[in-house]
Every structure is written in structure tokens, then in C-alpha cells.
Amino acid sequence: MQTPASPPMNYLQAFGDKAEAISVLTWALLWLSIVVVAIVTLLTIAGVWTRRTSLDANEAAREPIIRRGGGLSWITIGVALSTIALFGAMIWNAYTMAAINRPPREPTLAIEVVGYQWWWRFRYKSDDPSKIFETANEAHIPTGEPVRLEVRAEDVIHSFWIPALGGKTDLIPGQTNVSWLVAGKPGVYRGQCAEYCGRQHAHMALTVVAESPDAFRAWREAQQRPAQKPQGPLAADAVLFTGRCGACHTVRGTLAGGRLGPDLTHVMSRGDIAANTLPNSPAGLTGWIADPQSAKPGNMMPRLELEASELTRIRNFVQSLK
Ligand code: HEC
Ligand SMILES: [Cu+2]
CATH class of the missing domain: 2.60.40.420 (Cupredoxins -  blue copper proteins)
Structure with a gap:
């Protein structure tokens, strides 16, 4: 199976409804910022250009720099435009946050994610205690299914982040944060702890393997079984x-x-x-x-x-x- 996002930590490419809502906003804000920088740069260059006076050897003959009036309207227009743009971005932000707060339907799969220095424990929940199992650093999920995540930390604060599948969720000791994710396409998605958590923070990566519901069921059944009884030596x-x-x-x-x-x-x-x-x-x-x-x-x-x-x-x- 191949990695759908390339490079694997690319957050500008989304693979699921939740990540898509975020990436549209990310792109819009990115372009807005680029346009703002371009406008400010052009105005600065234009300002410098129009005020250029040729240097005269005779100091006294140089025109003093004075404000000729009319400049204030630039400031008013600038502040007005920024206010409109920032206010719009804020509303869009709030709207996106509300939209991704809950999954489109009640998840049938719930995983407890526990962060440690410097690895991840995944506990697959079930009403039937004999079906509960744990794994580490590599979680499997069925494609197209929203998955409920209950995240917490055992030692310090960590942050759960799989860029191609959506935003970050902090792992806080003594508190359980509830989040969710969905993978739109099968593939191997790479994630990373996104909150500096000590010396090996950079080596606190994880993998989410999204696969067809049948493949997922087979994986889960295999994981639920205890280890094979060791034979011979x-x-x-x-x-x-x-x-x-x-x-x-x-x-x-x-x-x-x-x-x-x-x-x-x-x-x-x-x-x-x-x-x-x-x-x-x-x-x-x-x-x-x-x-x-x-x-x-x-x-x-x-x-x-x-x-x-x-x-x-x-x-x-x-x-x-x-
Ligand atoms: C004092 C506790 C401790 C002991 C003893 C210990 N381990 Fe570990 N082991 C850990 C921790 C903690 C990790 C996770 C390290 C990390 O990734 O940061 C780990 C990780 C591992 C992993 C990698 C698992 C994965 O999926 O990433 C293997 C394999 C492993 N240990 C095998 C062993 C074997 C074999 C022994 C005995 C020779 C052993 N360990 C003894 C604490 C221990
Ligand atoms: Cu961490």
C-alpha cells in the first residue's frame, strides 16, 4: 500500500471530509496572506519611487520631506480592508471549527489514544471485554468510517497530528479529549507528535493504515487473538x-x-x-x-x-x- 500524501507530512493535501474542510481554509488564508504581502510590497515600492528626488550637491536646495495631505485616507482604507478580511477569516474559522467538531454520523469504532514519552498506545474499545485489545504506534481504521478518538497522556503534554487526515488534538495528562478522524482513501498515513515533549519528541511518530472494511475486520480479529502458544524450544x-x-x-x-x-x-x-x-x-x-x-x-x-x-x-x- 502506498502513502497517499507526498511528502507524507504534507498538510496542504487532504484525504477525508474533516481534513478537506481544514485544508480549504488553510489554502484560502495562505492566498489571502500572499495577496496582502504583495499589495503592501507594491505600495511600499511605489511610495519610495514617487518620492524620489534627485540629490543635489547643494544641501539647502533639497526639498524638505513634508506630508502633502491625503495620506490619511490610505490608512483608513488599509485598516478597513484588513478589518473586513480578518473578520471574514474569523467567521470562516469559527464555521469550520463548528463543522468538524462532530463526525457526520455516530462512529461505531472508538480508539483510546494514550501518549507516552515517546510512543503511542492504541486501545480499541468494545462493549465485550474479551474483544478489547491494544497495539502501539500503528493503528488500522476502515476507510470512509468516522472513528472516535479518546486521547490523553500518561506523562507530559503531547499532540496527535496526522496532517492528511485533519487537525491536531492535544493529549493532556489527567484529561480525556474527544476527537475523531476519517480517511477518505485507503493508504498509509503518517503522523507525528506535534507538541514538544522532550528529547525524543522527533522520534514520536505514528502510522494510520486505512483499509477496506473487510481488511480492517480481518486485522482486528487477528489482533484480538492472544499470542500463539509457544511450541518446542x-x-x-x-x-x-x-x-x-x-x-x-x-x-x-x-x-x-x-x-x-x-x-x-x-x-x-x-x-x-x-x-x-x-x-x-x-x-x-x-x-x-x-x-x-x-x-x-x-x-x-x-x-x-x-x-x-x-x-x-x-x-x-x-x-x-x-
Ligand atoms: C523498563 C521497561 C522496559 C523493559 C524492561 C523492556 N522494554 Fe521494550 N520498550 C519499553 C518502552 C518504554 C518502549 C517504547 C520506547 C519508545 O518507542 O520510545 C519499548 C519498546 C519496545 C519495542 C518496540 C515496540 C514497538 O512496537 O514500537 C520492542 C520490540 C521491545 N520494546 C522489546 C523488548 C524486549 C525484547 C525486552 C526484553 C529484552 C524489553 N523490550 C524490555 C520498555 C521496556
Ligand atoms: Cu510527544
């Missing part, structure tokens, strides 16, 4: 994983139930790891587990000083989490 590797990593990571279906880091039950279904910092390839994964502090210095996963054999066994178990 993997059973001992799973125990090792639980001992070394299980205090921070949950793998549903095993004894690993930590909450400090991302849920890894189906980590191999994700395209990237560590909030889009590394590709989820064998090399990326091994490098991350061996030394998470080199790719993302200061992040909350410590370097665990694993022996080579432990690293291989833990990596093998993680790679079985499809």
Missing part, C-alpha cells in the same frame, strides 16, 4: 522473555503483563518499531533489543546487557509474535 524462550521483558511489556496469552511499554502481542504485524524510528526488520529488531539507547537515546527502555545467546532466544520469541 520457543516455550523456554518465552519464559526468558517474561523474566527479562515482561515487567514492561504485555504479551496476551503469556505471563508477561507489563504496562510501561508497548503491547507486543502482535508486534510482528507492525511495519516499524519504536514509534517509526526503526524498520521492523530482523536487523532493526535485533539492534533495538540489544541496545535501545543507541537509536533513540534517552527513551524509557533501558539497555539490558543481554548475553548473545539470550538476545537470540528473546529475539526469536519476539519474531514469533505475528
Whole structure:
């Protein structure tokens, strides 16, 4: 699947009703600003030009600069035009904000978005507790369906932003903000934390994969399942994983139930790891587990000083989490 917006963080291209309402306003304000700058520049140049007097060697012969009257009307007209333009922009702004405040219909899918330094937890809600599941940094949504977002932060303020799908929503510790989004076209949409939140703020990216309702249903069913029961030598590797990593990571279906880091039950279904910092390839994964502090210095996963054999066994178990 390809990225519909190119470059991926381009906010001038919209892919959904909500983002379109915002991007029309963005373009209008952009053009208005360009026109204003052009007019002011032309008037300034014209003003300088018409007042040019040739320099005379004789100082006394130079005409003093005086206001010949009539200039005040320029100011009146200028203020009037600015007032009309700014007032119009304000009304349009308020109108757009009201229009995108609520989705066109009640969303059937609700996701809790929780921001951490420096990654995202997505909790897919359900009335049936056995259907609730969590994933990290990569959310899937069905195309054309408005999705309800309940966003909050665990540590500091973050901001949820997927430029091609709409505006930003702040994540505030101790408060839940409700927002929504819709993707008009299938594709992989990139997002980014948009509120400076510490050293690895730039490495706090996320991906939203919009896919057909059928593909989404299949993905959701796969995510809802617990991890496959480890067979053969993997059973001992799973125990090792639980001992070394299980205090921070949950793998549903095993004894690993930590909450400090991302849920890894189906980590191999994700395209990237560590909030889009590394590709989820064998090399990326091994490098991350061996030394998470080199790719993302200061992040909350410590370097665990694993022996080579432990690293291989833990990596093998993680790679079985499809
Ligand atoms: C002290 C808690 C802690 C321990 C122990 C820990 N992790 Fe992590 N882990 C984290 C945090 C926090 C992150 C998110 C880091 C980020 O992206 O900023 C993370 C991220 C990851 C990721 C990337 C997940 C994703 O989808 O982005 C993997 C894989 C991972 N850890 C594997 C392991 C393995 C394997 C071990 C044991 C060897 C381990 N972790 C031990 C806290 C921990
Ligand atoms: Cu952040």
C-alpha cells in the first residue's frame, strides 16, 4: 500500500471530509496572506519611487520631506480592508471549527489514544471485554468510517497530528479529549507528535493504515487473538522473555503483563518499531533489543546487557509474535 500524501507530512493535501474542510481554509488564508504581502510590497515600492528626488550637491536646495495631505485616507482604507478580511477569516474559522467538531454520523469504532514519552498506545474499545485489545504506534481504521478518538497522556503534554487526515488534538495528562478522524482513501498515513515533549519528541511518530472494511475486520480479529502458544524450544524462550521483558511489556496469552511499554502481542504485524524510528526488520529488531539507547537515546527502555545467546532466544520469541 502506498502513502497517499507526498511528502507524507504534507498538510496542504487532504484525504477525508474533516481534513478537506481544514485544508480549504488553510489554502484560502495562505492566498489571502500572499495577496496582502504583495499589495503592501507594491505600495511600499511605489511610495519610495514617487518620492524620489534627485540629490543635489547643494544641501539647502533639497526639498524638505513634508506630508502633502491625503495620506490619511490610505490608512483608513488599509485598516478597513484588513478589518473586513480578518473578520471574514474569523467567521470562516469559527464555521469550520463548528463543522468538524462532530463526525457526520455516530462512529461505531472508538480508539483510546494514550501518549507516552515517546510512543503511542492504541486501545480499541468494545462493549465485550474479551474483544478489547491494544497495539502501539500503528493503528488500522476502515476507510470512509468516522472513528472516535479518546486521547490523553500518561506523562507530559503531547499532540496527535496526522496532517492528511485533519487537525491536531492535544493529549493532556489527567484529561480525556474527544476527537475523531476519517480517511477518505485507503493508504498509509503518517503522523507525528506535534507538541514538544522532550528529547525524543522527533522520534514520536505514528502510522494510520486505512483499509477496506473487510481488511480492517480481518486485522482486528487477528489482533484480538492472544499470542500463539509457544511450541518446542520457543516455550523456554518465552519464559526468558517474561523474566527479562515482561515487567514492561504485555504479551496476551503469556505471563508477561507489563504496562510501561508497548503491547507486543502482535508486534510482528507492525511495519516499524519504536514509534517509526526503526524498520521492523530482523536487523532493526535485533539492534533495538540489544541496545535501545543507541537509536533513540534517552527513551524509557533501558539497555539490558543481554548475553548473545539470550538476545537470540528473546529475539526469536519476539519474531514469533505475528
Ligand atoms: C523498563 C521497561 C522496559 C523493559 C524492561 C523492556 N522494554 Fe521494550 N520498550 C519499553 C518502552 C518504554 C518502549 C517504547 C520506547 C519508545 O518507542 O520510545 C519499548 C519498546 C519496545 C519495542 C518496540 C515496540 C514497538 O512496537 O514500537 C520492542 C520490540 C521491545 N520494546 C522489546 C523488548 C524486549 C525484547 C525486552 C526484553 C529484552 C524489553 N523490550 C524490555 C520498555 C521496556
Ligand atoms: Cu510527544
